[in-house]
Amino acid sequence: MLRAAFVVFSAFAIFSAASVLSASVAVAAEDKVWDLAERIGSGNFIAGKDKSRVELCQECHGEQGNATGVGVPHLAGQYADYILKQLRNFKSGERKHPVMNPMAQGLAEKEMGDIAAYFGSNNPMQGNGVKESGIGWNLFNRGDMKRNIMACKSCHGEHGKGQISANDIFPTIGGQRKLYLREQLFNWRAGSRNNSPDKVMNVIASALSDDEIEALSDYISGL
């Protein structure tokens, strides 16, 4: 009985999210409905829409997760399971930020999942295009194994849209805001952010120069 109700609800959730999606012209060709189910995770995105407004998340991250304030990341179309992990990390203090630590401390686990589902359900963040050459292109696509820099695309996906098969681990970075990307790469390099599995992002960022961080942020924000 319960299970039947759950199946009906899921079908409804996917259907209504799909119609929201098709209403927009900005949807990337590869962004299929089955990807959408992965992006939403296991939360209730309808409840999450309301909660993210009441909890003021939309004030900074935008109504649909497209932020405009300096240093504030987009959450639109980010994988819910990645968002949830970050909120848990902010809540426990494993990831530090003066605004996000108290914001996350006020949220119960269920609220986090629902809010994450809502932001994940929106049209994914999208950049304005990239030049297929230069320092940023090269490091993103090829890396530099002499310096232990793995190509970013090997984990973050060809267009920086993460990995559907391991979406709780590898976030979407393509189309993310340039200033935010730059800040995070500096934080990984300095070690002030150190919540990636096996410190993988600290290892990679520690080999990057300031100019390379600048070029990568520019390239990735355009994807």
Ligand code: HEC
């Ligand atoms: C006053 C502005 C503000 C409010 C309100 C706010 N945020 Fe944030 N949020 C930020 C900033 C700034 C960052 C970047 C933190 C950093 O640099 O590490 C951030 C980061 C995040 C991240 C990490 C994103 C990533 O790509 O890793 C998540 C998830 C997030 N916020 C969710 C929320 C949720 C959910 C709420 C509501 C409960 C919320 N935020 C409310 C400003 C805000």
Ligand code: HEC
């Ligand atoms: C071996 C896999 C791997 C490679 C290669 C990799 N990353 Fe990551 N990256 C991750 C993981 C895992 C996370 C999520 C960390 C967490 O859970 O907080 C991440 C997070 C990030 C974030 C933070 C995203 C956010 O929303 O806050 C940025 C920015 C980033 N990576 C940039 C890069 C760049 C640039 C490169 C290439 C120079 C790169 N990554 C290569 C695994 C990788």
